[in-house]
Amino acid sequence: MIEIKELHKSYQMGSNSLHVLKGIDFSVKDGELVAIMGSSGSGKSTLLNILGMLDEADKGEYFLDGVHIKDLNETKAAQYRNKFLGFIFQSFNLINYKNAIENVALPLYYQRKNRKERVEKAKSYLEKVGLGQWATHLPSELSGGQKQRVAIARALAADPKVLLADEPTGALDSKTSYEVMDIIQSINDEGKTILVVTHEEDIANMCKRIVRLKDGVIVEDIEVEQVRASQYV
Amino acid sequence: MFDRDRWREIFEAISKNKLRTFLSGFTVALGILIFTVLLGLGNGLLNSFLSSFVDDAQNIIFIQSGTTSKAYKGFQENRIIQFENEDLEFVKDNNKGKVEYITPRIYLNLNAKYREESGNYTIRAVNPDHQYLEKTIMMNGRYINEEDVKERTKNVVIGRLVEKDLFKRKKAIGKMLDINGINFKIIGVFQDSGGDNEERMIYMPYKTVQLLYGNNKNIDAINLSYNMSMNTEQAITFSKKLEDDLKKKLKVAPNDQSAIRVRSFAEDIKETMVILGGIYAIIFIVGIGTLISGVVGIGNIMTFSVKERTKELGIRKALGASPRSIIGMVLQESVLITSVAGYIGLVLGIVALKLIGNNLEDYFIVNPQVETGIIFGATMVLIFFGLLAGYIPARRAARIKPIVALRDE
Numbered sequence: 001m002i003e004i005k006e007l008h009k010s011y012q013m014g015s016n017s018l019h020v021l022k023g024i025d026f027s028v029k030d031g032e033l034v035a036i037m038g039s040s041g042s043g044k045s046t047l048l049n050i051l052g053m054l055d056e057a058d059k060g061e062y063f064l065d066g067v068h069i070k071d072l073n074e075t076k077a078a079q080y081r082n083k084f085l086g087f088i089f090q091s092f093n094l095i096n097y098k099n100a101i102e103n104v105a106l107p108l109y110y111q112r113k114n115r116k117e118r119v120e121k122a123k124s125y126l127e128k129v130g131l132g133q134w135a136t137h138l139p140s141e142l143s144g145g146q147k148q149r150v151a152i153a154r155a156l157a158a159d160p161k162v163l164l165a166d167e168p169t170g171a172l173d174s175k176t177s178y179e180v181m182d183i184i185q186s187i188n189d190e191g192k193t194i195l196v197v198t199h200e201e202d203i204a205n206m207c208k209r210i211v212r213l214k215d216g217v218i219v220e221d222i223e224v225e226q227v228r229a230s231q232y233v
Numbered sequence: 234m235f236d237r238d239r240w241r242e243i244f245e246a247i248s249k250n251k252l253r254t255f256l257s258g259f260t261v262a263l264g265i266l267i268f269t270v271l272l273g274l275g276n277g278l279l280n281s282f283l284s285s286f287v288d289d290a291q292n293i294i295f296i297q298s299g300t301t302s303k304a305y306k307g308f309q310e311n312r313i314i315q316f317e318n319e320d321l322e323f324v325k326d327n328n329k330g331k332v333e334y335i336t337p338r339i340y341l342n343l344n345a346k347y348r349e350e351s352g353n354y355t356i357r358a359v360n361p362d363h364q365y366l367e368k369t370i371m372m373n374g375r376y377i378n379e380e381d382v383k384e385r386t387k388n389v390v391i392g393r394l395v396e397k398d399l400f401k402r403k404k405a406i407g408k409m410l411d412i413n414g415i416n417f418k419i420i421g422v423f424q425d426s427g428g429d430n431e432e433r434m435i436y437m438p439y440k441t442v443q444l445l446y447g448n449n450k451n452i453d454a455i456n457l458s459y460n461m462s463m464n465t466e467q468a469i470t471f472s473k474k475l476e477d478d479l480k481k482k483l484k485v486a487p488n489d490q491s492a493i494r495v496r497s498f499a500e501d502i503k504e505t506m507v508i509l510g511g512i513y514a515i516i517f518i519v520g521i522g523t524l525i526s527g528v529v530g531i532g533n534i535m536t537f538s539v540k541e542r543t544k545e546l547g548i549r550k551a552l553g554a555s556p557r558s559i560i561g562m563v564l565q566e567s568v569l570i571t572s573v574a575g576y577i578g579l580v581l582g583i584v585a586l587k588l589i590g591n592n593l594e595d596y597f598i599v600n601p602q603v604e605t606g607i608i609f610g611a612t613m614v615l616i617f618f619g620l621l622a623g624y625i626p627a628r629r630a631a632r633i634k635p636i637v638a639l640r641d642e
Binding site for chain 1: 250
């Protein structure tokens, strides 16, 4: 599903150049649930941003579902993001003046689906994350866990190939974190490929594979016995 | 542009971000309101200037005689200059094609009587051209014609107020009027926008007056109008020529100011045109200034709006919005707000001008109005520059990387 070769990325910090990713080789197969771990500054978020086409690599190859991601203009990148990727952010990033169902329906609007279909799909995904009753509530009326579940429903709505989650539990207490991970696991059980960036060991152990980054290189890449989140919920 | 879903998104954004909508709308509405009112007041000022010319024809020249102030060609000073019929013919014959209408005037003050009612009235003895020079409007009957002058008929045309004074509510036309013991037939009643004095006037054929009162060929004054094709400069030259010709004919010193006086509106018009030009320029500058400040206001609001929405736009981009759809959304929203607000400002401005009406007549502002076309154009200009001012921040927002937009918090 995902294949990257010799990926390099530097940031200009004034006159200094900060080499963040120093040649990453990495691939993810269909249906995997991968945790990307590392301390802050290890380059894990940068990697995720490049995978999410939110940022561009300086060097290296990137294939997503067999498509060579290269020299994208903004419009093309937007199309690919919409078609291939669903995002889950630490700070949820819901649009504050739209209610839950409108937030979930937004990626479908950019897929040019008609209104009826958008509402139906959004409703079913909201129900899937257990928020059917909260469809008309604004983000400000929801708890952190509920917001993240709306964000997950939104990421799923466009039916992407890959879900990219950047510290999805970073702003949540541990109970709510496990609820969110439970949902992520159940989505993965249905066959969706998911990448989770985290620095929490317990969250990483709920994935099927852990990739550890340090100073811009992969230092460990292991398969793990998945801990089911449902037992903590 | 006509995507229903797009409009739905925009209406949602507008209705749920009331402060932003209000701020940008307010700027535009206020701009158009001020523009409308200022333009209206300016036009009111113009109206009041123009209205000072409505009484008489604008291309009129008055020629009057007086006494000489200088001895010349063997004549003593203080000689009385008296125009006669031959002077009228002289002016007429010498300026064929340049003179449009020409009439002599003889002034008398006589007592007019009908049955029990009588009063003193100014008599003007004229020829038929006078009607056009004075812009006399006939209410009943007819004006003096060539036949009356030639045959020296005892026909008179009286003003509306003369009829009112002497005939009360009865019709004066066809009745006989006793003027200093001589009976005249009333053949017409007129009105004049020049005021009550003009309407308390009695017109007679000038040759009748010359026959009955002195049996001479004397004329008190000559009024004429020049051909409208002359411009102001040519008209001034023409009236100078009239003066010189008459001075030569009547043996008056060329630099004698009091013997023959030729007065035309041409110089007044020239002066007024300069003032009007000034007023136009002020209106223009103020109008442009208002529009510019409106445009700057919209630009500010748009920049603020886009900045405020950076995060939202970043989210939209992460979810698959193309840069183009981001720009389109921002601009469409601003066009919608500016057009609606512009319309509101326009309506308020017109209502304000209606309320002002003629209340400011003391300040020389009469009937302030604006052409809807100009205001419509101004609104278009505001929308256009609003678009332009919005485009730059919108484009920047569309270019910003979603990751940067989503980073803060």
